[in-house]
Amino acid sequence: MFxxxxxxxxxxxxxxxxxxxxxxxxxxxxxxxxxxxEDELWGRMxxxxxxxxxxxxxxxxxxxxxxxxxxxxxxxxxxxDEPLYPEPISVPxxxxxxxxxxxxxxxMERRRNPNGYAALLGRVLDAVCTDKGxxxxxxxxxxxxxxxxxxxxxxxxxxxxxGAVGLRNIAAHSDLxxxxxxxxxxxxxxxxxxxxxxxxxxxxxxxxxxxxxxPITNSR
Numbered sequence: 001m002f003x004x005x006x007x008x009x010x011x012x013x014x015x016x017x018x019x020x021x022x023x024x025x026x027x028x029x030x031x032x033x034x035x036x037x038e039d040e041l042w043g044r045m046x047x048x049x050x051x052x053x054x055x056x057x058x059x060x061x062x063x064x065x066x067x068x069x070x071x072x073x074x075x076x077x078x079x080x081d082e083p084l085y086p087e088p089i090s091v092p093x094x095x096x097x098x099x100x101x102x103x104x105x106x107x108m109e110r111r112r113n114p115n116g117y118a119a120l121l122g123r124v125l126d127a128v129c130t131d132k133g134x135x136x137x138x139x140x141x142x143x144x145x146x147x148x149x150x151x152x153x154x155x156x157x158x159x160x161x162x163g164a165v166g167l168r169n170i171a172a173h174s175d176l177x178x179x180x181x182x183x184x185x186x187x188x189x190x191x192x193x194x195x196x197x198x199x200x201x202x203x204x205x206x207x208x209x210x211x212x213x214x215p216i217t218n219s220r
Contacts, residue, residue, distance in 0.1 A: 030073055031051070125145060125149060
């Protein structure tokens with residue numbers, strides 16, 4: 001009979017905190033196979049090898065939410081593990097260091113708080129403006145995202161993304177209310193549009209061009 005046990009401290013894939021995780025349930029798909037091999041001392045021997053995946057449900061001691069992973073075992077020893085749910089945070093290639101940090105921080109908040117996530121996406125846009133040389137103060141001395149974003153769009157010939165500012169402002173200021181969960185994808189899409197056109201697509205194109213110049217070998 002399975003008995004729950006604790007592992008860690010490790011990072012919770014849901015809330016991002018480092019804590020003890022309880023393995024609340026697991027399912028083993030480990031199988032055994034016999035094979036024969038020649039042993040220098042004992043002659044021909046029959047040996048057994050065990051390998052396979054163990055699927056686990058983990059409960060965080062802080063956020064109390066469930067995450068799922070699987071661990072590959074070889075002869076009773078864990079070899080490597082893979083997160084299954086929630087999906088690991090993925091930051092695209094090509095982002096400058098500061099922009100990447102702000103975007104990663106925002107993605108960590110996505111699972112916890114839609115308003116916090118949207119407000120942090122505003123910081124991502126601020127970091128992009130700074131990276132592209134847009135002054136952090138407007139002509140009247142104020143520090144607001146809207147005019148900076150307008151300059152960024154004009155400077156790089158992008159489509160209008162002014163809707164991002166309104167959604168970010170609602171998320172960042174409680175007096176304006178709260179974002180509904182269905183509003184968040186709008187802001188996400190606008191931010192990714194900017195990141196993709198300014199950083200990700202140029203980086204992918206650079207890698208593709210680099211790959212094209214390498215000799216292609218026949219894999220057969």
